[in-house]
Amino acid sequence: MLDRKTTLLDLYARLYKAFGPRHWWPADSGFEVAVGAILTQNTAWRNVTKAIANLKAGRLLSPRGLYDVPAPDLAKAIRPSGYYNVKARRLKHFVHFLFEESDGDFDQLFTKDFDTLREKLLSVNGIGPETADSILLYAGNKPTFVVDAYTRRILFRHNCTAEEIPYDELRNFFMDCLKPDTTMFNEYHALLVHLGHTFCARKDPKCTECPARGWNEE
DNA sequence: TGCCAGGCCGGGT
């Protein structure tokens, strides 16, 4: 019986071998990572790219730009990403936090103590655990593990964890086993999402072709 | 054509 650490490293090795480095997050700046993290909540990334293109075209994709734009105009710009009224509010909450916390300087956020910053991000209305960890890892290069629906589904289907395991439990499952390695955490989550997109749909998973087939057995 | 996508909040128990 392999221990959890060996098992999780084995899954990482399989995915990396099958897919190679994913070079996440697809964005031109840390601030764009944070905006994308909010816009992609329960939404296909394809739709988010349209919304981000609209923000760029409207010269809104900066802390000042999002702060100054009227909420209805912001909602219109991000319409393709869905939930546009809620997400416009969430982006507003985020940039208000940014100006309050670091005078609108996004990079300055990450000079703060990690646990304090994570708590502060979680206290922003519209930023939950996955969004906070995505910002910390992919914009701030902090070694925190990002859990999402694919992570949960893949580990459940391979009899690793319960289907409804809470976010922090699954995050701890990874972080208790793996050394805090920003580059590896970056790739690991990106690889799980890629696996999810490619082989692990909710309906009709293509398990026979999946590179994780047989993982965590025997 | 209905189902799904890289969640999170607020109100109710």
Added chain:
DNA sequence: ACCCGGCATGGC
């Protein structure tokens, strides 16, 4: 501490 409805577009 859970549970659930609401939020909404675009692709297959």
